[in-house]
Amino acid sequence: MPELPEVETVRRGLLGLVIDKTVTAESHDTEKGFPNTPHDVQTFLVGATIRDVRRRAKVLMIDLSSGYSLVIHLKMTGQLVYVGETRFGAGHPSDSLVNALPDASTRVTLTFSDGTHLYFNDQRKFGWMRLLPTIEIPNIDFMQKVGPEPLSDEFTSKEFIQRIQRRKNTSIKAALLDQSVLAGVGNIYADESLWGAKIHPARRVYTLSKTELVLLYTELRAVMNLAIEKGGSSNHTYINAEGKKGSYMDFARAFRREGQPCPRCEATIEKLRVAGRGTHICPVCQVL
Numbered sequence: 001m002p003e004l005p006e007v008e009t010v011r012r013g014l015l016g017l018v019i020d021k022t023v024t025a026e027s028h029d030t031e032k033g034f035p036n037t038p039h040d041v042q043t044f045l046v047g048a049t050i051r052d053v054r055r056r057a058k059v060l061m062i063d064l065s066s067g068y069s070l071v072i073h074l075k076m077t078g079q080l081v082y083v084g085e086t087r088f089g090a091g092h093p094s095d096s097l098v099n100a101l102p103d104a105s106t107r108v109t110l111t112f113s114d115g116t117h118l119y120f121n122d123q124r125k126f127g128w129m130r131l132l133p134t135i136e137i138p139n140i141d142f143m144q145k146v147g148p149e150p151l152s153d154e155f156t157s158k159e160f161i162q163r164i165q166r167r168k169n170t171s172i173k174a175a176l177l178d179q180s181v182l183a184g185v186g187n188i189y190a191d192e193s194l195w196g197a198k199i200h201p202a203r204r205v206y207t208l209s210k211t212e213l214v215l216l217y218t219e220l221r222a223v224m225n226l227a228i229e230k231g232g233s234s235n236h237t238y239i240n241a242e243g244k245k246g247s248y249m250d251f252a253r254a255f256r257r258e259g260q261p262c263p264r265c266e267a268t269i270e271k272l273r274v275a276g277r278g279t280h281i282c283p284v285c286q287v288l
Contacts, residue, residue, distance in 0.1 A: 002058060002074050002078070002232070002238050003058065003184055003185065003186035003187075003188055003189055003227075003233075004055075004057065004058060004149075004150070004151070004183065004184025004185065004186075004189075004224060005189070005224050005227035005228045005232050005233070005246075005248070006227075006232035006233065006238050006246065007055055007057075007058050007059075007060060007074065007184070008055055008228050009228060009231050009232045009240050009241075009246060010060065010074075010080055010240055010241050011053050011054070011055045011060055012228075013082075013240045013241030013242060014053045014060075014062070014080065014082065014118075014241045015052075015053050017082040017084075017241055017242075018050050018053065018062070018082060018112070018118060019050055019051070019052070019053070020049060020050065020051075021049065021050050021112040021113065021114065021116070022047065022048070022049045022050075022112060022113040023045055023046055023047065023048055023049075023050070023064075023110050023111070023112060023113075024046065024047070024111050024112060024113050025046065025109075025110075025111040026041055026045055026046060026108070026109070026110055026111070027108070027109045027111075028107060028108045028109070029106070029107050029108075030107070030125075032125065032128070033107040033108060033120070033122060033125060033127060033128050033129065034107065034108050034128070034129050035128060035130055036129075036130065036131040040068075040131050041131065043066070044064065044066040044067070044068035044131060045064065045066070045068065045070070045131055047066075048064035048065050048066040048068070049064065049065040050062055050063070050064060050065075051063045051064060051065055056143060056146065056149075056183065057142075057146045057147075057149075057179060057183035057184045058073065058074070058183075058184050058186075059071060059072065059073050059142065060072040060073075060074075060080070061134075061137060063134055064134075067133060067134055067135070068131055068132060068133055068134060069131075069132055069133075069134040069137060070129055070130070070131055071129070071130045071131075071132050071137060071140075072120070072127070072128070072129045072130075073127055073128055074122075074127050075122070075124070075126035075127040075128075076124050076126050076127075077105075077122055077123040077124040077126070077127070078120065078121070078122045078126075078127030079105075079119075079120070079121040079122070079238070079239055080118065080119070080120055080121075080241055081101060081118070081119045081121060081239065081241060081242070081243045082116065082117070082118050082119075082241050082242065083101055083116065083117045083118075083119065083243075084114075084115075084116040084117075101117070101119045101121070102119055103121070105121040105122060105123045106119050106120070106121050107120050107121065107122050107125070107127070107129075108120035108129050145179075145180050146179055146180065146183045147163060147178075147179060147180050147181045147182045147183050148163070148182065148183060149183050149184070150182050150183065150184065150185060150220060150221060150224065151221055151224055151225065157213070157214045157217040157218070160182075160213065160216075160217040161210060161213045161214070161217070163181050163182065164176075164181060164205055164213060165205060165206075166181065167181060167205050168204070168205045168206040169204060169205070169206065170204065170205060170275075171201060171202045171203065171204060171205075171274055171275055172194065172199060172201060172202075172203050172204070172205055172208060172216075173190050173191075173194065173201035173202070173274045173275045173277070173279060174274075174275035175205050176190040176193070176194075176220070177190055177275055177277070185220070185224075187255075187277050187278070187279075188227075188233050188252075188255050189220065189223050189224050189227065191254050191255045191279060191280045191281075192219075192223040192252060192253060192254060192255055193216060193219040193220035193222075193223050193224075194216070194219075194254075194281075194286065195253050195254035195280070195281065195282060195285070195286065196215075196216075196219035196222070196223060196253065197212060197215045197216040197218075197219045198215075198285050198286055199212060199216060199286060200281060200286040200287060200288040201274040201275070201279050201281060201286070202274045202288055203288060226248065226251060227246070227248040230246055230247045230248040230250070230251060231244070231245070231246035231247055231248070232246030232248055233246055233248040233249050233252070233255075254269055254280040254281060254282065255280050256280065257269040257280060258270060258271035258280055262282040262284065262285060264282065264285055265282060265284050265285055267282050267283060267284035267285070268283075269281070269282055270282075270283050
């Protein structure tokens with residue numbers, strides 16, 4: 001599943017591609033991925049101009065001139081790909097790793113007045129694109145429950161510690177993955193930040209000192225900022241808004257490096273299971 005850095009990378013890409021474009025047509029395959037009434041689509045989407053692209057946790061919001069927004073959750077395999085006229089011809093972004101679009105995974109197509117398109121692709125069909133009044137978005141259940149943005153300038157180490165310690169009897173990895181504690185942290189960056197802080201993922205929160213938690217806060221923000229800089233961590237489905245892969249995995253220190261030497265002590269990275277997720281650790285640097 002795309003995590004905060006991947007979704008933020010898509011957001012930044014869309015900002016440079018779709019602002020001020022006007023939607024002239026919409027098509028979709030099923031109502032599951034596009035649960036909106038034909039009336040709302042014709043009234044608030046078709047004919048509207050894109051004003052902004054925002055993110056909250058792993059959710060994207062495309063704000064429209066109609067006072068409505070497209071609220072998009074990519075879930076496990078969702079992609080948002082913008083396609084214009086390129087040297088490959090319409091339907092294929094330059095230097096893209098996706099096939100000509102639309103394809104079998106395309107769930108929603110937005111057509112703009114200049115003939116360009118935005119495609120919402122989703123192989124597993126878990127993602128969705130909902131059209132909602134912009135003013136009501138802060139009141140939907142998810143937005144009420146999700147924790148603070150870990151990369152916000154206002155999010156301090158003090159607040160991080162206070163929120164993590166609410167889960168004092170769980171493993172530190174489970175606390176990091178809890179979206180009500182922090183927004184947007186998933187398996188990749190939990191493993192990477194815990195490796196950076198030399199903390200075993202299975203340690204209970206109450207066993208961690210303030211010094212350790214401050215270091216974890218610093219490492220978490222550092223790895224997520226680096227991931228955004230590198231365009232995210234690509235698996236077999238994640239791509240940015242131009243259909244290109246991110247390169248953070250070239251810089252990963254622990255995640256998916258099982259059997260390889262630890263970059264810090266050269267012990268062999270191991271994979272185990274913590275908080276129900278595959279977890280990568282250095283058995284020497286991260287002692288339980």
